[in-house]
Amino acid sequence: MTENSIPPPLSLVCEVTHRCPLHCVYCSNPLVMQGQDAELPTEVWIKVFGEAAKLGVAHLHLTGGEPLARHDIIDLVRAGREAGLYINMITSAVGLNKGRLQALADAGLDHIQLSLQDAEEDLANRWAGARAHSKKLEMAELIKTESRLAFTVNIVVHRQNLDRLEKMIALAESMMPQRIEIAHVQYYGWALKNRDLLLPTREQLDSSIRVLHEAQKRLSGRIHLQAVLPDYYARYPKACVGGWGQQLLLIDPAGQALPCHSAGLIPGMTFDNVRDHDLSWIWYKSSAFERFRGDDWMQDPCRSCDRKTIDFGGCRCQAMQILGDPYATDPACSLSPHHDELVAIAAAASEKSSDMVYRILSAPTTESTPFLY
Ligand code: SF4
Numbered sequence: 001m002t003e004n005s006i007p008p009p010l011s012l013v014c015e016v017t018h019r020c021p022l023h024c025v026y027c028s029n030p031l032v033m034q035g036q037d038a039e040l041p042t043e044v045w046i047k048v049f050g051e052a053a054k055l056g057v058a059h060l061h062l063t064g065g066e067p068l069a070r071h072d073i074i075d076l077v078r079a080g081r082e083a084g085l086y087i088n089m090i091t092s093a094v095g096l097n098k099g100r101l102q103a104l105a106d107a108g109l110d111h112i113q114l115s116l117q118d119a120e121e122d123l124a125n126r127w128a129g130a131r132a133h134s135k136k137l138e139m140a141e142l143i144k145t146e147s148r149l150a151f152t153v154n155i156v157v158h159r160q161n162l163d164r165l166e167k168m169i170a171l172a173e174s175m176m177p178q179r180i181e182i183a184h185v186q187y188y189g190w191a192l193k194n195r196d197l198l199l200p201t202r203e204q205l206d207s208s209i210r211v212l213h214e215a216q217k218r219l220s221g222r223i224h225l226q227a228v229l230p231d232y233y234a235r236y237p238k239a240c241v242g243g244w245g246q247q248l249l250l251i252d253p254a255g256q257a258l259p260c261h262s263a264g265l266i267p268g269m270t271f272d273n274v275r276d277h278d279l280s281w282i283w284y285k286s287s288a289f290e291r292f293r294g295d296d297w298m299q300d301p302c303r304s305c306d307r308k309t310i311d312f313g314g315c316r317c318q319a320m321q322i323l324g325d326p327y328a329t330d331p332a333c334s335l336s337p338h339h340d341e342l343v344a345i346a347a348a349a350s351e352k353s354s355d356m357v358y359r360i361l362s363a364p365t366t367e368s369t370p371f372l373y
């Protein structure tokens with residue numbers, strides 16, 4: 001594609017650290033993560049935010065890991081604001097307190113997204129691998145009094161908690177956010193390792209959709225309730241990351257620029273680093289962003305499909321993970337010759353159970369040796 005036909009990125013996702021006090025079994029971070037020694041220093045992140053604003057980025061998402069684990073997080077927020085970006089922080093709220101929340105708002109944070117793991121404390125702590133639930137409730141009370149911040153509660157759902165969706169929505173509602181987002185686990189990284197434990201059954205999914213619709217009616221005009229459904233049960237795949245190299249640019253803690261969080265599992269990728277290149281060069285010229293732009297790379301049925309400009313052939317990482325071919329039609333698509341294999345995987349997995357593998361920076365930890373709780 002030529003530079004003129006490529007839109008600027010809408011969102012810059014900065015994984016400012018992989019360090020995290022939680023060890024969620026559904027985390028989509030890569031299995032091999034970056035340690036603190038490899039993290040970009042403050043001044044390089046500040047340079048990146050300036051380049052992003054020049055490039056036309058509107059939204060900066062500070063995530064991780066846990067962004068609050070960085071001692072310079074207030075400076076990063078201030079720099080993002082000075083660059084003119086709208087700043088969202090995705091956090092567990094562990095590491096937050098009244099003073100720090102006020103400092104973040106004073107520095108220019110616009111939006112905070114807090115995740116919930118369950119409606120019941122012991123279960124929430126179990127999926128997080130950490131005693132974090134009561135702290136989240138406490139911090140949600142603080143956030144709702146900070147009127148300068150827009151607030152979203154994100155509920156991550158899977159087979160182990162989906163039957164409590166109604167209770168989880170009620171808990172989120174009590175936190176008085178502007179938005180509640182129900183996010184089904186996406187099966188990458190640690191979540192893929194735990195797929196047999198996490199994939200919901202078809203029946204669970206159907207009944208959760210009824211709960212969702214009732215809650216949407218009840219909350220209408222007060223709280224925007226939105227859901228991301230699992231594509232293992234979908235007819236067509238999601239337009240993953242809004243299309244490869246179309247909307248999103250992700251920087252990992254060490255400065256590698258990726259088109260999506262899992263692109264590292266695709267063979268033959270080279271990720272340029274923001275220490276060595278300007279963000280504009282990375283977006284328009286780097287081989288990683290060019291690789292699945294346009295439709296020259298597509299095979300049939302995508303190549304001749306009239307939905308190819310809607311979903312861009314689905315997720316390249318899922319095609320790689322399930323079929324071993326990053327150029328294949330996403331098997332979540334009902335038109336894929338391999339769709340039945342995905343349906344069979346989903347059906348079989350939702351009947352199985354396995355040990356939970358907790359997300360940690362070094363070696364995997366299973367349920368028999370739980371990490372923290
Ligand atoms: Fe999308 Fe490809 Fe399926 Fe068409 S065949 S709906 S482009 S994934």
Ligand code: FES
Nearest residue numbers: 240260315316317
């Ligand atoms: Fe990589 Fe979907 S997660 S393209």
